[in-house]
Amino acid sequence: xxxxxxxxxxxxxxxxxxxxxxxxxxxxxxxxxxxxxxxxxxxxxxxxxxxxxxxxxxxxxxxxxxxxxxxxxxxxxxxxxxxxxxxxxxxxxxxxxxxxxxxxxxxxxxxxxxxxxxxxxxxxxxxxxxxxxxxxxxxxxxxxxxxxxxxxxxxxxxxxxxxxxxxxxxxxxxxxxxxxxxxxxxxxxxxxxxxxxxxxxxxxxxxxxxxxxxxxxxxxxxxxxxxxxx
Amino acid sequence: xxxxxxxxxxxxxxxxxxxxxxxxxxxxxxxxxxxxxxxxxxxxxxxxxxxxxxxxxxxxxxxxxxxxxxxxxxxxxxxxxxxxxxxxxxxxxxxxxxxxxxxxxxxxxxxxxxxxxxxxxxxxxxxxxxxxxxxxxxxxxxxxxxxxxxxxxxxxxxxxxxxxxxxxxxxxxxxxxxxxxxxxxxxxxxxxxxxxxxxxxxxxxx
Numbered sequence: 001x002x003x004x005x006x007x008x009x010x011x012x013x014x015x016x017x018x019x020x021x022x023x024x025x026x027x028x029x030x031x032x033x034x035x036x037x038x039x040x041x042x043x044x045x046x047x048x049x050x051x052x053x054x055x056x057x058x059x060x061x062x063x064x065x066x067x068x069x070x071x072x073x074x075x076x077x078x079x080x081x082x083x084x085x086x087x088x089x090x091x092x093x094x095x096x097x098x099x100x101x102x103x104x105x106x107x108x109x110x111x112x113x114x115x116x117x118x119x120x121x122x123x124x125x126x127x128x129x130x131x132x133x134x135x136x137x138x139x140x141x142x143x144x145x146x147x148x149x150x151x152x153x154x155x156x157x158x159x160x161x162x163x164x165x166x167x168x169x170x171x172x173x174x175x176x177x178x179x180x181x182x183x184x185x186x187x188x189x190x191x192x193x194x195x196x197x198x199x200x201x202x203x204x205x206x207x208x209x210x211x212x213x214x215x216x217x218x219x220x221x222x223x224x225x226x227x228x229x230x
Numbered sequence: 231x232x233x234x235x236x237x238x239x240x241x242x243x244x245x246x247x248x249x250x251x252x253x254x255x256x257x258x259x260x261x262x263x264x265x266x267x268x269x270x271x272x273x274x275x276x277x278x279x280x281x282x283x284x285x286x287x288x289x290x291x292x293x294x295x296x297x298x299x300x301x302x303x304x305x306x307x308x309x310x311x312x313x314x315x316x317x318x319x320x321x322x323x324x325x326x327x328x329x330x331x332x333x334x335x336x337x338x339x340x341x342x343x344x345x346x347x348x349x350x351x352x353x354x355x356x357x358x359x360x361x362x363x364x365x366x367x368x369x370x371x372x373x374x375x376x377x378x379x380x381x382x383x384x385x386x387x388x389x390x391x392x393x394x395x396x397x398x399x400x401x402x403x404x405x406x407x408x409x410x411x412x413x414x415x416x417x418x419x420x421x422x423x424x425x426x427x428x429x430x431x432x433x434x435x436x
Contacts, residue, residue, distance in 0.1 A: 178376065181374055182374050202365065211405065
């Protein structure tokens with residue numbers, strides 16, 4: 001899976017140098033693999049910089065230093081390339097968050113760990129955050145749908161919080177939906193405003209936990225997490 | 231304008247052309263271009279009109295409840311918003327789901343429209359002893375939450391579930407301010423009041 005993760009070039013320039021020409025000792029498969037990875041990384045960079053709609057295949061192949069022929073050998077369209085890049089990043093993101101969750105046993109600690117891991121990831125990869133958190137809702141219906149699926153995948157995990165309340169089943173059905181929607185909204189808002197994701201860490205945790213634990217306990221855990229955030 | 235909205239809701243903004251719009255509206259290109267310079271302008275006009283109509287509904291609801299306690303005002307404002315969506319779900323879909331993809335001008339107005347509810351919500355901080363401890367971002371996040379849940383239903387075409395969503399959304403929004411029990415009773419009161427006004431609707435899920 002790390003194999004497919006678009007390389008981060010430090011967030012600076014979006015141009016990746018061309019592969020060395022001639023005898024570079026790489027097999028055909030290795031070259032193709034590398035070209036695909038470059039394209040996946042380039043999609044993220046170009047979309048982060050220009051927005052999905054304004055991004056063109058010409059810009060993407062230029063940033064990846066490959067030919068358009070190579071692009072079309074890998075993908076049929078900009079949408080397909082974006083979705084492939086999204087999947088690769090999502091897989092990596094879910095691994096990171098999954099590990100964070102596995103490191104804790106208590107549900108509320110797991111939520112805090114998951115949120116901290118997510119925020120750390122997007123803080124270290126601001127371009128990916130812009131390309132894959134802000135842009136999808138405004139891209140194409142297929143992309144927006146995939147994005148929503150990826151968000152709603154966390155519903156069962158949040159729902160476990162209902163067990164923390166004697167009357168957990170009485171919480172409205174749409175509670176998890178609303179919590180996740182609020183979190184997505186809050187993150188995109190802070191990314192668009194150029195605020196580092198950690199500035200919303202506290203509010204994020206507070207918002208996610210309070211329906212389940214009550215306002216006081218949620219705020220306490222949020223402050224604690226903020227203090228311990230590296 | 232209406233043709234623009236219907237088409238955008240059905241096909242997505244990108245796949246709508248001026249040609250399709252004039253065909254649907256049964257007007258000539260000349261008429262279209264007399265009113266709008268291009269597709270974006272037509273959609274922007276629709277968006278602005280719809281937002282103004284929704285705001286007018288909310289303002290009317292608030293005026294009616296001017297003397298009511300704050301939670302009842304919030305419930306009334308949210309009901310008015312949901313009624314705007316239900317009054318014309320196709321156009322609502324165009325404005326809520328498709329609009330953000332149209333371009334920076336609309337994205338900004340969209341954001342502005344959402345922010346306009348924050349002051350009403352923020353007054354809830356005075357309702358509670360812990361008002362100053364509530365997260366600064368709470369009002370924006372709540373607005374985002376409600377929009378997201380409505381958005382989900384519009385996308386999957388579950389328009390009838392939007393109505394059922396209203397009491398849940400009222401609870402969700404009021405809870406941080408007045409606590410859950412009270413939030414639930416305000417949601418209940420709002421439903422009761424509405425039935426008194428419009429008669430009970432059998433279609434509403436409990």
